[in-house]
Amino acid sequence: ATGKVALRVNGRQVELDVDTRTTLLDLLREHLHLTGTKKGCDQGQCGACTVIVDGRRINSCLSLAVMHEGAEVTTIEGLGQPGKLHPMQAAFIKHDGYQCGYCTPGQICSAVAVLDEVRRGIPSHASADLNAKPLLSAAEIRERMSGNICRCGAYSNIVDAITEVGG
Numbered sequence: 001a002t003g004k005v006a007l008r009v010n011g012r013q014v015e016l017d018v019d020t021r022t023t024l025l026d027l028l029r030e031h032l033h034l035t036g037t038k039k040g041c042d043q044g045q046c047g048a049c050t051v052i053v054d055g056r057r058i059n060s061c062l063s064l065a066v067m068h069e070g071a072e073v074t075t076i077e078g079l080g081q082p083g084k085l086h087p088m089q090a091a092f093i094k095h096d097g098y099q100c101g102y103c104t105p106g107q108i109c110s111a112v113a114v115l116d117e118v119r120r121g122i123p124s125h126a127s128a129d130l131n132a133k134p135l136l137s138a139a140e141i142r143e144r145m146s147g148n149i150c151r152c153g154a155y156s157n158i159v160d161a162i163t164e165v166g167g
């Protein structure tokens with residue numbers, strides 16, 4: 001069956017007829033050609049497909065597009081301004097927070113959402129004194145970013161990048 005879905009993607013209103021089994025990931029990549037969001041495992045294990053929906057990060061491979069009627073979706077393509085990187089993108093470049101780069105869009109979307117989670121006071125499992133500096137310890141960044149796998153093992157540089165923006 002097909003269904004209509006209307007949502008905003010990176011500030012642009014889109015309305016599509018899609019097979020109701022279409023994931024949000026496939027909607028972004030196949031229908032809207034926003035291929036910055038990556039498909040790694042397609043089963044919720046790797047985080048490569050992470051996007052921000054109404055301010056929260058989700059694995060877009062696990063979520064049906066039609067569930068997001070009226071939602072505001074932000075992908076890696078929507079984070080910066082034209083000609084200007086988002087501070088998190090700039091920090092990943094500065095700290096070499098990647099090697100092959102495949103997981104990077106998901107890592108960056110996740111990292112941006114992590115800092116929003118902290119600002120909204122959403123606790124992680126790692127204990128952290130949010131009033132202490134740095135704002136997020138390396139351990140807490142690792143805990144909050146644990147859903148984003150990097151097969152190259154760039155983790156310590158990723159933590160450095162996030163520390164620069166959110167530390």
Ligand code: FES
Pocket residue numbers: 038039040041042043044045046047048049050059060061062
């Ligand atoms: Fe969605 Fe791996 S592609 S978690």
